[in-house]
Amino acid sequence: MTLPSKARVVIIGGGIVGCSIAYHLGKLGWSDTVLLERKKLTSGTTWHAAGLVRASLYTENLTKLAKYTVDLYTGLEAETGQATGFVQPGSLSIATNEARFEELLRGMDMLHAFDVPAEKVTAAQVQEKWPLMNVSDVLGGVFYPKDGKCNPADTTMALARGARMKGVKIAEDVKVEEVLVENGRAVGVRTPEGTIRADYVVCASGMWSREIGAKLGVNIPLHACEHFYIVTEPMEGMTANLPVMRDMDACAYYKEDAGKLLLGAFEPKAKPWGMDGIREDFAFDELPEDFDHFQPILEGAIHRVPSLEKVGIRKFFNGPESFTADQRYILGPAPELENFFVAAGFNSIGIQSGGGAGMALAHWIVNGEPPFDLWDVDIRRLMPHMSRKSFLVPRVSEALGLLYAMHWPYRQFESSRNVRQTAFYEDWKSLNACFGEVAGWERPNWYAPKGVKPEYQYSYGRQNWFDYCGAECRNTRENVGLLDLSTFAKFLVVGPDAEAELQRICTANVAAVGRAHYTQWLNDKGGIEADLTVTRLRDGRFMVVTAAATATRDWHYLKSAIRPEARVDLIDVTTAFAALGVMGPKSRALLSKLADADLSHESFPFGTTQGIEIGAARVLAQRISYVGELGWELYIPAEFARGVLKLILEAGAEFGLKPTGMHAMDSMRIEKAFRHWGHDIGTHDTILEAGLGFTCDFSKDFIGKAAVEKQRAGNVLKRRMVQFAMEDPALLLYHNEPIYRDGRRVGLVTSANYGHTLGAAIGMGYVSHDAGVDADFIKSGKFEIAIAGVRHAARASLRPMQDPSGARMKA
Template identity: 40%
Template sequence: MELRRIVRPCFNIHKHFAHSALRGRNGLEGARNVCHRVHDKRAYSSGTASSLEREAVPLPQEARVVICGGGILGTSVAYHLTERGWTDVVLLEQGSLTCGTTWHSAGMVGQLRNNTIEMDVTRYSRDLFKRLEEDGHGLGWKECGSINIARTHERMIDFKRKHALASAIGFEVHMLTPREVKEKCPLLKSDDLEGGLWIPSDGVVTAPDVAMAFSKLAKSKGVKIIEGVKVQKIQTQNDAVKAVKTSNGKINCEYFVNCAGQWSREVGKLSIPKVRVPLHACEHYYLVTKPLEGVDRMMPVIRDFDGYISTREWNGGILAGGFEPEARPVFHTGVPDKFEFQLLQEDWDHFQILLEQVLHRYPVLERAEIRQLVNGPESFTPDSNWILGESAEVDHYYVAAGMNSRGIVGSGGIGKYMAEWIIDGQPSIDLWQYDVRRYVGHHNNRQFLQARMREVLGQQYSLRYPGVEHRTGRKLRTSPLHTRLEVSGACFGETMAYERPMWFDPDKRDRGEDVYNHQGSFNKPAWFDIVQAEYVACKERVCLIDMSSFAKFEIKSPGKEALEYLQYLCSNDVDLESGSIIHTGMQNVLGGFENDCSIARLSDNCFFMICPATQQTRASSWLHRHLPPDGSVQVRDVTSMFSGINVIGPHAQQLLADVTDVSTDKKDFHVMTCKVIDVGHAGGIRAMRLTHTGEDGFILYIPSEYTLHVYDTLVDAGKDYGVRNAGYYALRHLRIEKSFAYWGLDINAYTTPLECGREFRVKFDGDDFIGKEALVKQKKEGVGQKFVQFILENFDVDDDVWPWGNEPIFRNGRYVGKTSTCGYGFTLNRMVCLGFIRDCDESAQPKMNPNIYDYVMDKNAVYEIDIAGRKYLAKPGIHTPKLALSVVDPSLLASLYK
């Protein structure tokens, strides 16, 4: 059948299908009517199951590690554990190896990603595949390279940003003109292109063969791989893995690894407590043609992101698939039993949007004959990132799932770093954005997942602008102020499903625009003038910021147990008088930040802890895993019990004084102290004199039922002070300008207090705490990196592409680090970038430098930051700059104080 015959309005494709060349799958006996839609109850096709013979392997009574899932990830984890010397491993597969989603993978290996962490993972995978192929394992590895093509100017900016970062870390990648794209792939239509990116070391593999090679190598080292055995329950003791009950008996074990692919969410329910694995399967399509004249075996992989499609050579023909803008979730009520080596029912109608783009990019395909339209299920996650790491609910329970169609390219690196995680307690690189603990309970809600999946699949290729939010699954967690702020023009962002006002634009609602979806840009954002106005109001008047999304915990005990517990967890001294607040880290054994928080001592044996919303699950897990076994300390998550209002600005003190009977004068209400006060008619409010920005003010933690009353009281009383609402962007720009580091964006579990200028918060001479030994050693030997604020020179805020994070930093022409967060300094009147720089040896490894300050601030050092291919001179600074309010446009001030 010719492809051009199926793009006519009336489809008729009931014949001329060839048998599939795909492994383990019979060809379709006939095409279904494309007007017939797929439903869950009839989603799987009539393909036959695998005929692979299963080796009879007895089920052992015990093992150190049990892995569930015999796909690309399970076999990779098993192989990499053996590479580290752990061979007492059992891998269980309910069907046959590769029978889930691995067998129908397109096998494209593309290394270029948005960040260096994922590039580390994918580059390791690619190098491993190449090595195994050279060792004779027959993976079908072919180093054909790949070309990412751009149809728009904005896509080219994205490419230039990736090119700058990849080149800086030594990864070979080349910018191409449309003519050069055509030269590398003559079959392409190129006259509508802006350009492209050439990655010569990319390639393709045969995915099932990779998994079989991993399993063969693992078995040769002693791993037992048992097929036809279903995991029925993960037994726990004291919330830690104890054993795995299977259809063939029980295995006692220390570690369990959930690599069950599209079954992973269901496997997560097989333990007590249950483990959250938020993923959902979607239909995922590609087309395979018969051999076609002009298709070279070494034709590069083509990714046409703006057309949602990707292609590769396949047995002399072309494999073409993609990620349609609106996907179709499947298996909402569960994956059918015995779904082995099977596909979903093909639907040409749904594939049409991709088919049109394939034919547009490859005009030669109009007369191509097709082998098969493949519709295989693929699992996606709420934020399009992998799910990796140790679960928050059960100790020694690990997850590697939710590959978002990046499982093959990620499999090698994921196996390596999961093995490190299991053996060493944490991986050697920061995988927080993929950590299973980044989720809260609602993320695993089945209805939420089904709605979010319709959007997430298409995001694999859509242009992701900074700050652009998801459209689906919104307004789930809202503060009591949400409706009031919505009416006031709040434009919301979402973190951990919590709606937060990012800025306020009352005119946006008047124009009928959606306040939950924002148009993105790589240049000066549309909200710039509004955020500047809010920033100035925080500096000159008083603003109210809804900070209810912050995670909040109470730690109590009958005696001194809570204090002793926190002293062991915290690197700062918690043993202060009641009413005091400290900022402190909770370090891991390497000295890195497991948590960055503020703790108020409410009474001798009661503490109130606040940390960023993104840390809610992670912080809870860390706290609970270190609780005394005697139950003497109680930890309670009270996030939903208290709302938070930041009252910030020079008039904050007088405003609060007007609505409470407590003196707010600094001599009575000191900075970094907490008092329980009344506001208006409401009581029990925990008022803290801090703002997280360096400006004077208070954060009021209010029992949720009083929030609206307190807010209205402050608004009414603040009219004479020019009170107004402000959003998180104003807060962000204030803290960036003052060089305040933020956990998850600037600092992480691999950053120590000495590296980010917080050594003054470490009790070196006080009680022992987790990580103290590492920090004492670092204090003596020096650090290998330092947190630095850069002020850009000759940057045009109106016309130049903005820095948004992950821009490479150069010192005397040598790459030394990358930016973390960036923002315009409205007082400095300069673009400001935060980031770490490293003093590295010739092999690019950080040196422990006791004189890192001198290295950073050497007057002969010239710093540059590369933003989308253009380098800007950057002035470094380690200490917070002295700021004085700059001259502001009088018309702006007038608009503020109307």
């Protein structure tokens, strides 16, 4: 094939994901697309995939992509004439302990909310569906009738044929030697066959993606691990109608393969591969066998399927697959380079994700946005340190095993920790903090009493820190809690046009000097792109404060939203300032002993910002709260941080001050029904549905205003955020539990925690009703929330159940 000199899109990589993107771009009418594969299609990872296809994933929107994949594969052979081998015998996950059974049943509830069939089955029913299985230690399981399997190489060829049928050009044996960049924008590729200028470049290059990104300054933190499976000789009882079976407690999956058994593993500690790079001629390669590594899996499999002991092994396979630092794949526009998109790091679920991910990225390129909120896999969630081998190699070794490990609530990664520490880390450590990690930062999640080891003991019940967290909440409500907020991302926005640009981007009016303005940033459809505070420090100088997890995304959104001609500079000052939250009814009395300022309500009203002196430090104090109590956020120059902390700890003894962790803060914010971006609000939740319309100043123009006004003019909101409290105080919510009203499913819990002030598990979630969701609709219905297959009574409220007027916070 002679390569064109120009194309609308160039895709690098001819695995199932690259071919799916090409197929879907063609389907959207972008036939001027070229896919380049360095060797042959499927020659990297796709060819040796096990071919498992599930109709569900961990979240609602990822499940939409999985369901789309199933629907696509169902009709792909008829459309293209290329066989895919796709069949749907279903899949079966079994439990051999109560905790795993609860996990499966909670997952089943979630899938019901997504309209994915899932059925609880007994051990006897498991035996019926899988007659060769030893069920002596099986408690039961869940059967997923829509799940299936396919031939990965054939399915990829079908997508490639479908793409060609729509005019897309696919060239094999053409290596991309360089991605061309001009003025911060990807503009094409250079190959030995010539240069192709392009409007967009897509990296769908599997385990080569990190290397490609590194050359461009694009962060793509993934790494290959060895992945093992065996294929037996023909085995009696291996019939085509057997569902795929997962015994996650034994780290194993089972699949019928043309009368043979394919046994695969996600072992607890995986073997990273390719630390020194991947050789140039790597294609359709296998890695050396390692029976010692696989032996524990095989021994467990012989227990589960005893007849396996009597059959020979035809094939021991070991091949590389790419895994990411957080078990979720990487999708979307690179924040570091315009018009460069990434689809990579599929964590051994590339076949089941290929169809949906290809559709989503094609939609993203063509329409400038994903088809729905894909924050779970958005490349902008990732941090630069994640690509460093010292972090990535140990982390992916753990991440592979966690695919089948127990997915405990609040589970923390054990590898690659202590990467980023706040100025107060050693102080919290000396106070017996148990740390959690977000965006690489170590944050105190809870504090253990003296003599108690600060370590998690996981369960689906009340974990070992439950009572300690409750004590932290009560102390904050009654006295003073001290929180480390240093991990908040902090951006300065400066320049002659800073005010004009922020007024256009923010829903709130941010003109007032010395005020911390709670605001949203919206998209043109009124969806919430960011949830944060903006403080005007003085003319032409603003500070944006947002969450650590969304730092890269929010920076990218702000940078993209500012008009090119605007005279504005952005400066990331996150690490220049430590931050403490001093929260509780005695916080004013405590800080008044230390500060040189009048902290009375009259002199320092809620929402204002002032510079104050504490000891030798000049501190920026904001009277604002995420826990619903009187309090201040103190932004302290990093070099003075520990000195200020020492003064607060010493003075705080008189006022009952106690260090307080992130779990307590989350509990208290949920009691106050404060929203959390990424859970309760996102790009496809409108500001009115979220109950945040009060942040909008309609006297000025802002991005998304027209969409908000249109929805407001309709006078009926068919979907609204509602707060729930379980009637039974023993129950626990975590999120993704279905919400029922009068027996009909009407929503899903988006975030939850135990409310220690209210004395019950508290959840938040959207409720939908075609005739509108209002106070009468909430009051007149009987609400229930499903937990592990059982529905339980819940109280519902449109107003915060804790201090609904905000009197405590504004005292």
